[in-house]
Amino acid sequence: MARFLAPEAFSAATEDLSLLPFNLERTGTNQYLVSNVVGDFIRLTEDELNRLIDLRIRPGDGLYEKTYAAHLITGTNQKAQRQLLAARLRSRMSFLQHVTPLHIFVVTLRCEHSCPYCQVSRQSTDRSRFDMSEETAMRALDIAFASPAARIKIEFQGGEPLLNFPMIKTIVAAAKSRSGKKVDFVIASNLALLDDVVLDFCKANNILLSTSLDGPADLHNKNRPRPGANSHELAVAGIRRAKEILGPDRVGALMTTTEASLDRVDDIIDEYLQLGLDGIFLRPLSPFGFAIKTKQFAKYDAQKWLSIYEHGLRRVLEINRQGTPFREFYASLLLTRMLSDRPIGYVDLRSPAGAGLGALVYNYDGSVFASDEGRMLAETGDNAFRLGHVDQDSYNSLILSDKLIGAISSSLTQCAPECSTCVYESHCGADPVYHHATQGDALGIKPLSAFCARQKGIMGLLLDILDNSPEDAAILRRWAAS
């Protein structure tokens, strides 16, 4: 029998070690958060970090094992460490293979609500001015079907899209009669006009409903005024009816945060819970359209919103601890990115940005925008993200337009100042429309960006819970798993 060799015989010499790329952030006097190329996090002390950077590490000293397993070092002649990172990065970025999977049809700009935070709607009975024509709709459909994605989602928006229900029916029928793509449909509606005719149509065509629910009746109705002051009553009745007719997972609700919501997060979450919804998306107020005009946006800053978010997330975790599965969807999204390599092409949190590559918006008048927020900017006179018009443009001319290429290429987090060295880069996204709206520049200065502050704040919070609260961490891990 040959002799067996001792562990030392298999150790690499220090000169045979190389650093792999990583980002870091100081999190305490002696603490650093470090992430590898695919965003796996480890925490190192200042001494450990210095030893790592100087490669003053040896097999068996603990730091070697910790940093090798985290893909921060490799044997200079080894291939597997780099190949593994490459394979994982490829998986994470593979959402890019599905180009423009979302197509938003603004079938009307009219709405019977008059929400002060609304970015786009018009109270008008003038159908001819603010409704999408069939001709425009069919040209938009041509463009949608020219996109490369094998499966697309058509989302009907407004205004209140049900005010132009006939056009929804026309588009659904036309899309279904075309071959070559699988098509899913969503109607984003306040549900005030929901009736059995609409529900039967949704059921027959497997259409998902997405609605707005800002919280309990008093808050919701204050945020979302309409004649009769019964928006909440109609939305709740609509959700219940839709769950009954279409199925419990065929209707979702989104909240909009306003100043009036800030002290009401628990009430809002309870409202969602009572309605039997499976989670809530705690969203900040976006800085677009009327929201800027009416100074709604300026009324609370990122830090204040973060404290509200944390309060809400902890309430949601408490609900889970008490035995009711209920998610905060933004945390779920981030956790999926942080804890797995599943490709997440969520339009508002990816780099290259989701503008155009993730979604196109066909406005009622035929103009085409790179994102819903881009359309809202145009309503206030800023056409930075108006890519063209269905009458003059093709899918290719829209996607290859200088405007879109400029916005996407100048905002890549992989090479943007502050972003490219950020410890959270792997899990974040470029938001050229937001930064254009708030800073007049698609790239933006990140230390001044509320988007950046929120992203870092939420991910820091999630990491803190994952590291320090085992029971809550188990809940968060479940959110990431499916």
Next chain:
Amino acid sequence: MTLPLYGTASHSAGFRPDKARSVVRLRAVDSSAERQAADFALAKTPDEVLRAREAGWPSIFVVSDGSIDSQVSGTFDGRLVAVPQKYGYLGDGDVLGFDHSSRKFRTLFRRNSAHNSFLVTERCNNYCLMCSQPPKDVDDRWILSEIKETLPLIDLATHALTFTGGETLSDWEDFIGVLKECRDRLPATAIQVLTNGRAFANSEIVDAWKDIGHPNLMAAIPVYASVDHIHDHVVQAKGAFDETLLGILKLKDRGQRVEIRVVLHALTAPIIEETGRWIARNLPFVDHVALMGLENTGFAIANDAMLWMDPMDYGDGLAKAVDCLSAAGVNVSVYNLPKCVLPRSVWPHALQSISDWKNGFVEECNRCDEKSTCSGFFTTGRPRFSRGVRAIISRVTN
């Protein structure tokens, strides 16, 4: 008990001198299956010998401790093999390899077993501290020829076959030829190949593997740690971790099925939680992960002082590894460990993994309510028992 799979025939006659070995398939005396050149009538009683001769069998295989001279001497000029009674487990459809001059034989295939495995070679480029089949640097390429001869004799209804070693890809071109034979001759049989995976770092080999186009082929590859030098020490080969991992990546890149195997002992078990978490995070795309109790035989006996760890002392880490892998959607199993030494959360993953011919239980197991679904123990080598072995009584008694 351990089934004797190797042995020496007490008698043999009628084999051609120009051939060193034969592959022999046993057939019931009254079998109506079409007779092939390799087929022998299986006779366990004097009456069966008589009936075999009456039925015109040209080749007879006798299992008996008694003398068979009176039944066949002088009057039978066909091929004849006689083996002792302790090989009475042999049955219709079983296949053996027989060496003419030494009269040594090995049972290659047992039709009624779910655990048929072929040793492909004893050569290996790893030298694992706990190897149950210590490698030998010998020219044993005849084994592959024997396997090629065997495959046409195997029952088409066989669910699964395993190829083991040594390193099965030592002669990769010939071995891939064998896998192609499996594809063509046994299309309904799942094939598992135990390999250290290092050969797959070579794109030519992994491409050839993919080109087999086998519908149900799994490469089962050991990974012992998330860190290069720990794995390399366990397998006693510097650079093995890098090649093995590269091999796994190349296989998955080509859509091939891969199982990761972690053998648990004092060098790997204390870090199994980290290893499990690392696999879940980095290799969640593998098709199966098996966390395996140690078979205390071969080199494991020689290195007992370095390797033995009571499973009771790594149960917590094992449970966390299983939990983490499951949460990541990885199909994970625990092999070779009896339920009494495992945390309850692991039980749904604990399989009856030990091959039937070397599987046993201890007296304590007779009182245990879980015995029928438990792995039991290896009977090979020098079995070591955990201090946690005790009957599980699920009934509440007062």
